[in-house]
Amino acid sequence: MREKTYLTRKLSQREQLVAEKYYYIIFYYMRYHHLNSDEWYDILIIPYIQSIKKYYEFDHLQQYSIKTIIYRTLDSARCNQYRKLKRIYKRIISYDKIENYLFYVAPIAPQINLEKEACSNLMLHEILNNLSRDCFKFCVNTKN
Known part of the structure; x- marks a missing residue:
């Protein structure tokens, strides 16, 4: 060639x-x-x-x-x-399991600051934990 x-x-x-x-x-x-x-x-x-x-x-x-x-x-x-x-x-696409929920994790663009991404993932985890506790309380209260 x-x-x-x-x-x-x-x-x-x-x-x-x-x-x-x-x-x-x-x-x-x-x-x-x-x-x-x-x-x-x-x-x-x-x-x-x-x-x-x-x-x-x-x-x-x-x-x-x-x-x-x-x-x-x-x-x-x-x-x-x-x-x-x-x-x-x-x-980069992946799926994460938090408790009993399966979440699609969007691809991380190479330009994104990984520290900010980690903080936002922690905040998301905290929000989901609070929501699941509140949802559990709501479900228990409505059955009684």
Whole structure:
């Protein structure tokens, strides 16, 4: 299989000029898809640069506009990132049993502060304990 040289080499002078010329496409793309630029810029900038390298390395891509190649590469990077996050969330999903109740625990996003999450879980446990005691008292009082 042919080695992918566009992954390791630096941009040529011509590619640098093109990268500067079409730099606005990244921001247009993020705005169009309602992506937070603080989070997504680092994810999309590398595929953006690689798309320009690919465009000039592979002759069959020359039949398309460079904007099309850049846009489709950014689409692919966005989908790959969502797929990656979905895999992470699937591993984090769990079910916890508190007393006789089975609770679905929503996936914890990697950005969430674990200390806050632990405190909120303790508060939830305390609320459920109080509710179950109150419910038991209510049930006993209504039977008599």
